[in-house]
Amino acid sequence: MILFGPHSALLAQEVAGLLGLRAMCFDTKVFPDGESYVKLPSTERLEEVLLINTMFPDQDKRFVETLLMCDALTRNGTKRITLVVPYLAYARQDKVFLPGEPVSPKPLGQALRCVGVEEMFVVEAHSEEAIGALGLKSHNVRVSDSLRRAVEALDEKPQVVVAPDSKASGRARALAESLGLEFMCFKKQRDRVTGHVETTPEIEVDVKDKTVVFVDDIISTGGSVASAASTLKKRGAGQVFAVAIHALMVGNAEQLLSSSGVRRVIGSNTVQNRFTAYSVAHELAEELRKHGFGK
Numbered sequence: 001m002i003l004f005g006p007h008s009a010l011l012a013q014e015v016a017g018l019l020g021l022r023a024m025c026f027d028t029k030v031f032p033d034g035e036s037y038v039k040l041p042s043t044e045r046l047e048e049v050l051l052i053n054t055m056f057p058d059q060d061k062r063f064v065e066t067l068l069m070c071d072a073l074t075r076n077g078t079k080r081i082t083l084v085v086p087y088l089a090y091a092r093q094d095k096v097f098l099p100g101e102p103v104s105p106k107p108l109g110q111a112l113r114c115v116g117v118e119e120m121f122v123v124e125a126h127s128e129e130a131i132g133a134l135g136l137k138s139h140n141v142r143v144s145d146s147l148r149r150a151v152e153a154l155d156e157k158p159q160v161v162v163a164p165d166s167k168a169s170g171r172a173r174a175l176a177e178s179l180g181l182e183f184m185c186f187k188k189q190r191d192r193v194t195g196h197v198e199t200t201p202e203i204e205v206d207v208k209d210k211t212v213v214f215v216d217d218i219i220s221t222g223g224s225v226a227s228a229a230s231t232l233k234k235r236g237a238g239q240v241f242a243v244a245i246h247a248l249m250v251g252n253a254e255q256l257l258s259s260s261g262v263r264r265v266i267g268s269n270t271v272q273n274r275f276t277a278y279s280v281a282h283e284l285a286e287e288l289r290k291h292g293f294g295k
């Protein structure tokens with residue numbers, strides 16, 4: 001049986017269909033004071049549950065909701081909860097960058113363990129360090145085929161794949177190679193206090209009149225891609241697209257990206273919003289099946 005939160009409905013229902021499992025959505029609401037409430041949709045006793053709940057939008061709410069869902073399941077007799085997190089929040093603080101900071105995934109993992117989670121599947125966690133810091137048996141599910149299909153399905157065929165920073169370069173380079181496209185990469189400096197981003201080309205190609213696609217795991221404020229896109233536009237790039245796995249698109253990200261020349265931003269269904277344009281269900285279901293889930 002799969003149980004899921006409403007913010008993961010699209011992905012969870014598709015995964016359930018692929019695995020041949022029943023799926024039910026938790027009832028959720030927010031009290032007037034802002035506290036989260038969850039309730040099992042049925043009190044049928046379920047020995048084993050795959051719980052799918054993403055952690056955005058609103059990472060704190062989704063996380064507390066996940067804890068409450070686990071507690072409700074355990075109280076109802078569930079013996080084994082396997083948690084599937086389509087987007088793992090707090091993963092970027094995977095180390096102490098400045099003295100006095102936490103390693104955020106660690107307490108998240110500890111709290112999840114306390115409510116009975118022993119095993120987790122995370123879709124494209126920001127880093128292996130983040131997965132390790134959770135301290136649980138965790139699987140980082142790669143979705144490079146889904147990402148490639150999303151790039152192939154763009155309105156215009158790109159000629160250049162661009163990584164907005166060196167962390168994105170492995171994924172972007174592999175994609176460029178698999179599609180026979182050129183590859184370009186930027187180097188990024190982020191001010192750890194203000195969050196301000198500056199990018200400079202590291203591996204260069206001529207982008208004049210070419211269609212380019214940025215590829216990254218996360219687009220949050222849009223600052224990284226916007227900075228690099230402005231440089232490409234100044235160099236005469238044609239259409240510019242941005243494809244992320246997790247398109248959080250917070251604040252004025254859409255406006256910022258559009259004014260930097262990005263024509264369209266798309267993300268997967270790990271985060272359900274109006275940028276959601278492709279699914280990672282097949283690769284997620286395949287990984288779950290490999291670990292004994294589903295029919």
Ligand code: R5P
Pocket residue numbers: 092164165167168197216217218219220221222223224225
């Ligand atoms: C960071 O290393 C990530 O891979 C993304 O590049 C980053 O989270 C994007 O953030 P923003 O859109 O706020 O620049």
